[in-house]
Amino acid sequence: MSPPPARGPLPPGSVVGILGGGQLGRMLSLAAARLGIRCHVYRADEERPASQVAETTTAAAYEDTAALDAFAAAVDVVTYEFENVPGETAAYLNERVPVRPSPAALHICQNRLREKRFLADAGVVTARFAVVDSLDMLKDAIATIGPPAVLKTRRGGYDGKGQASIRQAEDAEAAWAAIAGRPAILESFVAFDCEISVIVARGLDSETVAYDPARNIHENHILAHSIVPAGIPDEIALEATRLAEHIVTRLDYVGVMGVEMFVTAAGDTHLSVNELAPRVHNSGHWTLDACAVSQFEQHIRAICGWPLAAPARHHDAVMDNLLGDAAARWPELSAAADTALHLYGKREMRAGRKMGHVTRLYPLSHGGETIQPTK
């Protein structure tokens, strides 16, 4: 059974089903509420942030077909807040109710090898890579691609998990052990000037809009700061948003995607795509406070078949993630001027855990000097 054909936008009062109960699902629920759209969260673990603000929650395994049937019957469209939802779950639901972004897009984006091949087919520049399914293949790949390189599991990695650096050929064994011998790819290390991301949206009517690129600064492989404007030349910013729009169009994608890119100084091309996140993205949280319509509302608009909103920015912004006990700074942060504090309702302040974020707003610089993150 195929999903019924789309017939105009889902009206207010419709129910969006969200797979996953973390902070991205929470911010999606809050954005949906503004539009009179109700949310039903389906979560397989104890993550509570989304359930605190959604009208309904189902807590069940992603393989529980009875729970999935009931969920599909209770919602008008399904989306997801993370790309590690089992592909089978998305496909099962899509036979009953539209899943957006599509299971086909999820299938590609949740596997680094498929993603790299899709990007190559689409004519998008990425790091050179090789398939690695054994230690011997890894050694061959290092011989071809050469160090420095990064070994990455094909599935399930995020925030630096499932990755190992290779600085010299002798690192092969240790790297292979570090990722527990899982199916992987080896990527050549990209010598980049900076890392940026573009939050792009594509509507059910194929319209695309992209927010201004953000410059991202990672610490311990976890996003620490996003800065807008990114401090890159206008023509590269334009190239980045066009590239992101090209990618979602080629994927026949519906919803918001985060496209991570490296800006490189060398060669004819300026941009190398690092990773696609088929969902709202941490590097787009600044849109909550610096734009009339955030990435979260944009995603809800897209998957519900509503018109997309203009992505114009009314402030420059610096977003700082609050990891672990950095969230204990809330009294000071709540008193800071021109600072929007967002906390995710997580009870336990574990090291490295994303507890919230703050966005500091500045008058528009119109592409002038670069703003520095707070130390």
Place this chain on the structure above:
Amino acid sequence: MSPPPARGPLPPGSVVGILGGGQLGRMLSLAAARLGIRCHVYRADEERPASQVAETTTAAAYEDTAALDAFAAAVDVVTYEFENVPGETAAYLNERVPVRPSPAALHICQNRLREKRFLADAGVVTARFAVVDSLDMLKDAIATIGPPAVLKTRRGGYDGKGQASIRQAEDAEAAWAAIAGRPAILESFVAFDCEISVIVARGLDSETVAYDPARNIHENHILAHSIVPAGIPDEIALEATRLAEHIVTRLDYVGVMGVEMFVTAAGDTHLSVNELAPRVHNSGHWTLDACAVSQFEQHIRAICGWPLAAPARHHDAVMDNLLGDAAARWPELSAAADTALHLYGKREMRAGRKMGHVTRLYPLSHGGETIQPTK
């Protein structure tokens, strides 16, 4: 038993209890969620908007002491989204958990006579008024105050309900019948240039902040549009915000209040206070989209003992209420540029019912010409 003394701000994860389940409670819940504050709605009727986004709901009568006991035990502070909460309910809860704004402030603001007397004591100009408890008293009052005048019930009126106009002495009987002979006051009609309101907040530490005054346009006694800036001289705008700050200070108030005022051309005084709303207010909805921190977050900050945020405005704004089937215009409104659409999750589109609002944003005019509402 008195409530425990305030000892610093309530931390994230604390629970705010909200009396009332309408759209104001909904927008308070959404604002609280941003700060990691959880909400527990207590509602006595079928109003669902707040429950859709709050973590917990109690549906029980305001006189149900067992339900109130359980509610008080489950929350860290109580607030309310409308002033017609029974005073006894607020007082009962305040013996168990802090109620903010205080039951004393509620007691004054939920009765027009007490409110007028409080304002007179505070040296605030209002319309002349007289107490009316019988038809004879009404006739005497008309003789003293003279038509035109407005007869208003002392309690429970809103959006023009519980009011009757008196254009000539002969209208007395009809007006008395129109308000069903309830305890009332007669107010002289104020010949005003325009009506404005100030959304003012006072923190637990006695700090006050006020948003810029909005000019309000009513249709059929219901707020239709709020426009910021109000198009009044700067010195009157300043006088209005000072007056609002004076009122909340005199009341030892904690939270957000909407202060409605008439701007009059005649006489030495420019401002006459019409009404106090001890809560977030419809004429402050524009702050959601035109300010870094909205009236809703400001209220949550105040009642939780957090620092208040600067009320600076980054856009001029026109807020249009969506009453009844005006909400059916959502497809067109969602496609309009620079327009933020808010829908309240109400199922039934009844005539005159507040279904949502839109805020149109404009670049800051710095006090220039006045913006007109859409027709």
